Structure formats: structure tokens, C-alpha cells
Amino acid sequence: MTARTGPEAPSLDRDVDASARTELPAAGLGAAVGTSRRRVLRRLLRRPAGVVGIVLTGTVVAVGLLAPVLAPFDPFAVVGPSLSPPSGAHPMGTDALGRDLLSGVIFGARTTLVVAGLVGVLVLLIGVVVGTVSSYLGGWADDLLMRLTELFQVLPRFFLAIVVIAFFGAGLGLLVLVLGLTSWALLARVVRSEVLSLKEREFVDAARASGASGARIVVQEILPNALPAGTAFLGLILAQVLLIEASLGFIGLGDPNVVSWGYLASQAQRFLRVAWWMSVFPGLAIAVAVLGLNLLSDAVTDVLGTSR
Amino acid sequence: MTLGYVGWRLLQVVPTAAAILLIGFLLIHLAPGDPVLALAGESGDAEYYAFIGDKFGLDEPLPQQLLTYTGRVLQADLGTSYLQGRPVAEIITERVPATLVLSSTALVLSSVGGVLLGLYVAARPHGVRDTTVSSSVLAVYAAPVFWLGQLAILVLALGTGWFPVQGMRSPGSDAGGLAALYDVARHLALPALVLASQEVAAVYRLTRVGLADELASDHVRTARAKGLSGRRVMLKHALRRPLVPVVTVIGGRAGHLLSGAIVIEVVFGWPGLGRLLLTSLQARDNPVVLGIFLVVAFAVVLANLATDFAYRWLDPRVRYQ
Numbered sequence: 001m002t003a004r005t006g007p008e009a010p011s012l013d014r015d016v017d018a019s020a021r022t023e024l025p026a027a028g029l030g031a032a033v034g035t036s037r038r039r040v041l042r043r044l045l046r047r048p049a050g051v052v053g054i055v056l057t058g059t060v061v062a063v064g065l066l067a068p069v070l071a072p073f074d075p076f077a078v079v080g081p082s083l084s085p086p087s088g089a090h091p092m093g094t095d096a097l098g099r100d101l102l103s104g105v106i107f108g109a110r111t112t113l114v115v116a117g118l119v120g121v122l123v124l125l126i127g128v129v130v131g132t133v134s135s136y137l138g139g140w141a142d143d144l145l146m147r148l149t150e151l152f153q154v155l156p157r158f159f160l161a162i163v164v165i166a167f168f169g170a171g172l173g174l175l176v177l178v179l180g181l182t183s184w185a186l187l188a189r190v191v192r193s194e195v196l197s198l199k200e201r202e203f204v205d206a207a208r209a210s211g212a213s214g215a216r217i218v219v220q221e222i223l224p225n226a227l228p229a230g231t232a233f234l235g236l237i238l239a240q241v242l243l244i245e246a247s248l249g250f251i252g253l254g255d256p257n258v259v260s261w262g263y264l265a266s267q268a269q270r271f272l273r274v275a276w277w278m279s280v281f282p283g284l285a286i287a288v289a290v291l292g293l294n295l296l297s298d299a300v301t302d303v304l305g306t307s308r
Numbered sequence: 309m310t311l312g313y314v315g316w317r318l319l320q321v322v323p324t325a326a327a328i329l330l331i332g333f334l335l336i337h338l339a340p341g342d343p344v345l346a347l348a349g350e351s352g353d354a355e356y357y358a359f360i361g362d363k364f365g366l367d368e369p370l371p372q373q374l375l376t377y378t379g380r381v382l383q384a385d386l387g388t389s390y391l392q393g394r395p396v397a398e399i400i401t402e403r404v405p406a407t408l409v410l411s412s413t414a415l416v417l418s419s420v421g422g423v424l425l426g427l428y429v430a431a432r433p434h435g436v437r438d439t440t441v442s443s444s445v446l447a448v449y450a451a452p453v454f455w456l457g458q459l460a461i462l463v464l465a466l467g468t469g470w471f472p473v474q475g476m477r478s479p480g481s482d483a484g485g486l487a488a489l490y491d492v493a494r495h496l497a498l499p500a501l502v503l504a505s506q507e508v509a510a511v512y513r514l515t516r517v518g519l520a521d522e523l524a525s526d527h528v529r530t531a532r533a534k535g536l537s538g539r540r541v542m543l544k545h546a547l548r549r550p551l552v553p554v555v556t557v558i559g560g561r562a563g564h565l566l567s568g569a570i571v572i573e574v575v576f577g578w579p580g581l582g583r584l585l586l587t588s589l590q591a592r593d594n595p596v597v598l599g600i601f602l603v604v605a606f607a608v609v610l611a612n613l614a615t616d617f618a619y620r621w622l623d624p625r626v627r628y629q
Contacts, residue, residue: 151324154563155331155563155605156566156567156601156605158570159567159601159604159605160605162597163598166589166594166597166598167339167340167594168339244567246452247571250452250574252586252590253589262454265458266454269575272461272462272473279459279462280459280462283451283458286452286455287451287455290450291446291450294446294449295446
């Protein structure tokens with residue numbers, strides 16, 4: 001790997017990157033991946049979609065993490081007159097019970113973060129395992145797992161979540177479980193095709209020739225290179241998950257013990273004529289989170305596409 | 309499209325349908341409480357429960373029960389709503405037309421709208437027009453559909469008074485014929501537009517990318533070289549191939565479209581499956597909730613199947629492994 005002190009030369013960079021990936025011995029690969037990760041971030045920051053995506057997603061994450069510090073009130077506490085429009089004391093107004101909407105929206109970010117984070121972990125786990133096993137084993141195992149993946153792609157997740165919650169009762173844990181267990185199909189397909197192309201690469205041959213076991217090759221050589229593309233799609237999946245979660249909250253199937261943006265918007269439905277703010281702000285928050293994830297995923301896909 | 313292909317593809321649907329049935333069956337048995345509650349609702353009497361238990365073979369061993377359940381569902385017997393005292397299948401069937409009208413109108417609007425927007429920006433990729441339209445489409449796609457509905461009510465219905473806020477017909481209106489049609493269309497306009505605006509993204513993206521590829525292709529260059537006008541080249545030569553994925557994306561979007569329709573119905577009080585779902589959820593009428601899941605899941609599978617056939621018919625080069 002050449003020292004990168006001079007000014008950026010994107011086209012040259014790409015060649016260096018490609019040769020580093022294929023010709024470096026297995027020991028140097030970790031370093032190569034580390035450098036290319038920094039490069040991906042820099043390229044990301046050069047695209048408007050990347051910057052906006054990072055800012056929007058970062059805002060939601062920060063607000064969610066700092067919710068107790070940022071929120072002026074307890075989101076469930078009655079702190080003002082009911083249905084009062086946005087004002088200095090309540091920048092997003094209050095709801096029918098006199099609860100502060102800004103605090104609700106801020107704590108809603110926390111719920112969104114929990115759902116997205118936990119569903120993301122589940123999706124990543126299942127998607128990566130199914131995609132890797134399927135592509136690495138091939139044959140009937142591949143056929144079987146891909147049939148299963150197709151089933152989960154066709155299955156209407158929103159409706160399945162509705163039935164499960166109707167039968168088992170609303171709760172954040174169950175919600176995460178249902179959405180996580182049903183949202184991994186796209187990721188499995190992406191990981192599968194990534195692994196299929198990576199396993200023919202020379203650095204994998206090199207590792208194999210040096211006597212590394214199959215599992216070791218997958219974990220140490222293939223997965224670190226397959227994951228970037230996977231995470232780009234994970235963003236798209238999570239954006240969809242957030243929309244489904246919001247819709248579930250909107251039809252009254254959210255966890256009654258936590259504030260969610262969908263729940264806040266559902267409270268607005270009956271007061272649309274008199275309290276526009278109850279609908280506008282929670283909806284805007286959802287749109288910001290979803291748009292952020294979509295833009296970020298698009299930009300990452302774009303950057304990875306050009307760096308290959 | 310050979311008969312063998314059709315048969316082979318139909319056969320492929322069987323495991324999917326079986327899996328959906330299995331999910332329904334497992335839900336009934338895994339849910340807390342007696343499975344009979346899941347099939348008969350929560351407010352029945354002992355005699356009625358015994359009747360339902362007998363009909364679905366609930367005292368038989370599980371594998372036998374799965375067979376009985378499958379048989380029942382295949383005969384369109386989805387259990388009984390005790391709340392309404394009627395078969396679930398009957399209740400659902402009554403609501404299907406309203407949902408179908410809403411979602412098919414949105415489907416047509418979004419497909420035509422997506423293609424038109426794609427044509428509108430195609431001439432200059434990454435120009436001002438393209439950037440504006442692309443980012444607006446992306447923003448609308450990111451917005452939750454119920455929020456778009458609420459905003460439409462706030463701005464277009466309450467704000468201008470042009471559109472009714474709720475329902476499918478004006479209250480007390482018993483007009484027939486054209487007047488009735490106009491009344492329904494006025495009520496349909498907003499929910500269908502909102503639903504379509506969210507669905508437009510997929511079609512728009514496909515058309516835009518497809519047209520960009522086509523405009524750079526040899527046959528389009530030939531058409532231009534012949535001296536054909538820009539519009540003629542665009543419509544007769546460039547648009548043809550990108551339209552194939554636009555048609556075939558419909559199947560893949562069926563689940564998304566129906567989910568959106570359900571939520572939009574709640575926002576606009578449209579009397580379809582969504583309204584039924586909401587009232588059933590509130591009344592804990594679980595047999596109806598499960599019935600709606602099964603019907604929608606099968607509909608999505610069928611839509612995918614139909615799309616595959618359409619794909620194969622429109623583009624005979626497509627081969628499946």
C-alpha cells in the first residue's frame with residue numbers, strides 16, 4: 001500500500017485499492033480494509049446525498065441518545081393547557097391531555113433508535129448467516145435457503161406483524177422480534193451474491209492455499225469485504241422497518257409503555273381540524289429518519305460501486 | 309410462454325401457500341389462551357365454542373388439526389366472527405371491493421405518473437429538472453403514508469374545502485347513476501392520490517434509469533439519425549423497453565401497496581379492509597384479523613405469480629433457472 005500523502009486522485013486511488021485487495025498477502029488485508037473504510041467515508045462526505053444522510057441520521061441518533069437531557073418535560077406528564085398551539089413554552093404545542101409534544105417527539109426518537117438498532121442486529125445476524133451459508137455450501141442447501149428467502153420476500157410483513165400483535169399483545173420486544181425475523185431476505189440475497197463473487201478472488205485462493213479452514217476464510221477474509229455492501233442495504237431495510245413500525249403505532253399497535261412517533265400521529269387523527277401541530281411534527285420526525293437512512297444507503301452504494 | 313412453464317410456476321406457489329397456512333395455524337395454537345378463541349372470538353358461549361372446536365377438529369392430534377385447518381381454509385372457511393355472528397370470509401368479501409377500487413386507482417395513477425415523470429426528466433439526467441423531481445419523489449417516499457394523508461386533509465380538504473374529509477359517499481346521499489359515481493370519485497380522489505404519490509417512487513426510478521440506458525443505445529441513435537423528432541424517438545423507440553420492468557414491478561409492490569391502502573383507509577375513513585381491520589383490532593375480533601392476513605398474503609403471492617407471467621409474456625428473453 002502506497003503512502004497517501006499527496007492530493008486525492010480518485011481514479012488512481014481506485015486502481016491502488018483494487019490491486020491492494022487482490023495481491024496483498026492475507027496478513028496485510030486488515031490494514032487494507034481499514035484504509036478503504038476511511039476512504040469510503042471521505043468519498044461519502046463529498047456527495048450531497050451522503051452529507052444530508054449523515055446529518056439527518058446523526059441527528060435522530062443524537063436526539064434519541066440524549067432524550068432525557070434534551071426533553072423539557074416527561075412525555076407522559078400533563079404540563080400545560082390542552083391543545084395549545086406551538087409557543088415559547090411548548091415549541092411543538094401540546095396534545096389533547098396537555099402533554100408537551102416536543103418531549104414526545106424527542107423520546108420518540110429513542111424508541112425509533114431502539115427498534116432500528118435491535119431489528120438491525122437481528123437482520124444482520126440472520127441475513128449474513130443465511131447469505132453466507134447459502135453461497136458457501138451451494139447445492140441443495142443453497143436452493144432450500146433461497147426458497148426460504150423468497151418466501152420472506154413475498155410475505156406481507158406489515159400484516160403479519162398486525163396478526164402477531166393482535167394475538168400476543170403489543171410490546172416493544174415482540175415488535176422487534178417480528179420485524180427482525182421477517183426483514184432479512186434482501187440482506188441475505190445481497191450477502192449471498194457478494195460472497196459468491198468474493199470467493200473466486202485471488203486473496204481467498206491465497207488464504208486457502210496457505211491452509212486456512214473454510215470457516216476461517218469466511219470469517220476473516222470474505223465477510224469483512226462483503227459487509228460494506230450489506231450495510232448499505234441494511235439502511236434501506238431499516239428505513240422500511242421504521243415506516244412499518246410507524247404505521248403499526250398509527251393503528252394503535254405500538255407498545256403502550258413508550259412514546260413512538262406513530263402513536264403521536266395517531267393521537268392527531270381525531271384533532272386534525274383543531275390541532276395541525278399534533279400531526280405535522282411527529283410525521284416530520286419519521287420522514288427525517290427514513291429519508292436520512294435512504295440517502296445514506298444510496299450514497300454508500302454509490303461510493304462502493306465506484307470504488308470497485 | 310409454454311404450458312409446461314405455467315404449470316411448473318404454479319407448482320412453485322404450493323410451498324409458499326403452505327407456509328402461509330402454517331403461519332396462520334401456528335399463530336392460532338401459539339397465541340396465549342385457547343385456540344378456539346382465535347377462531348371464534350372472545351365473547352362466545354360454551355355451545356358455540358364446542359361447535360367451532362368440532363368444526364376445526366380442535367380435539368384431534370395436531371397434525372390432523374393442520375389438515376383439517378388447511379381443508380377449511382381451502383374451502384374459504386376462515387372461522388367465524390362472533391362479534392358479527394357471521395363467517396369471516398363473508399365479512400371480508402364485502403370489504404374487498406372498496407380496497408380494490410382504492411388500490412387499483414392508486415396503482416394506475418402511480419404507474420402513469422411515474423412514467424410521465426421519468427419522461428419529463430429523461431432528456432437531461434442530473435439537470436435541474438431531474439434533481440428537483442428526483443429529490444421530491446425521494447422525500448415523499450420517505451414520508452409515512454398516514455402523515456401524507458393527514459397533510460392532504462389539512463391542506464387540500466380542510467384548507468380549500470374542495471374535497472370531502474371522510475368516507476366513500478356523502479352522508480344522506482342516495483343519488484344513483486352518474487351522480488353517485490361522481491360522489492364516490494370525489495371521495496376517492498384524495499386517498500388515491502396520496503397512496504399513489506408514495507407508490508410513484510419505484511416506477512419513476514425504473515423509468516428514469518431505463519430511459520437513460522435506452523437513450524444511449526444504438527437503436528435510439530439510429531432513430532435519431534433517421535431524423536425522427538425527439539418526442540417520437542422518446543415515445544416510440546426509447547420508452548418501449550423500460551416499460552417492461554414498470555409493468556412487472558407491480559407484483560413486487562403489491563404488499564407495499566396493500567399495506568399503504570390499509571393505513572390510508574384508516575386516515576380517510578374509506579370503508580374497505582383497513583377500516584374492518586381497525587374495528588376488529590379494537591374489538592379483539594381475532595378471527596377477522598387472521599382472515600385479513602391470510603387473504604392479503606395469498607393476494608400478494610398471486611400478484612407475484614401474475615407478474616411473472618406478464619414478464620415472461622412481455623419479454624420472451626427472460627428465462628428462469
